[in-house]
Amino acid sequence: MSSIMINKADLNDLEILQSLGRETFYETFSAHNSEEEMQHYLDKSFASEKLTAEINHxxxxxxxxxxxxxxxxxxxxxxxxxxxxxxxxxxxxxERIYVKSSYHGKKVGQVLYEKALEVAQEENKKYIWLGVWEENLRAVNFYKKNGFIQFDTHIFKLGNEEQIDLMMKKTLH
Structure with a gap:
């Protein structure tokens, strides 16, 4: 595998982010949710207006x-x-680290995580945190391996389904 490059995204990358977001979310969660709920979530979460507002924030x-x-x-x-x-x-x-399933195990998630860590250090943050679905053991174990500890839980709604996310954080030195 050639090396992975990380580039900051802007509005010019809207369609790429929409496509990546839809594909990776679907790959990660479709086996555990109804097709109808998945499509509703994808249409809402990756709508051009919503993603544009997120990119511009x-x-x-x-x-x-x-x-x-x-x-x-x-x-x-x-x-x-x-x-x-x-x-x-x-x-x-x-909020999100997603990698195409065909790239799982190839350290892409690790490279993205290290970029988040770099941003936190540049911004002089004391800690980094996230929410991860309790049943996404691959992700939970990834974060534990990187020094995150659970400090709480919260509810994530996918359509009418309520799922429990583990709230995890890592204190930075």
Whole structure:
């Protein structure tokens, strides 16, 4: 495998982010949810207007992982008021790290995570946090391996389905 490059995304990358977001979310969660709920969530969450607003938010940043000219994963981090919860000025939220399933096990998620860590350090954050579905053991174990500990839970709604996310954080030095 050639090396993975990480580039900051902007509005010019809207269609790439929509495609990556829809594909990777579907790959990750479709086996556990109805097709109808999945399509509703994807249509709502990756609508052009919603994604444009997220990209334009001054306290959110998107990064795309590329293998040559192929986008293979992406990262979204939030600080300040862009955070989905906590909204502490000393924290950075990893809202999304998604990698195409064909690239699982190839360290793309690790490279994206390290980019989030770099952003947190550049912004002098005290800790980094995220929510991860309790049944996504691959992701839970990934974060544990990277030093995250669970501190709470919250409900994530996918359509009418309520799912439990583990709230995890890592204190930075």
């Amino acid at each position: 001054p306290e959110s940043q998107f990064f795309i992982a590329w293998e040559e000219d192929l986008p293979v994963g992406y990262l979204k981090v939030n600080s300040g008021k862009a955070q989905t919860e906590l909204q502490n000025e000393t924290s950075l939220e990893i």
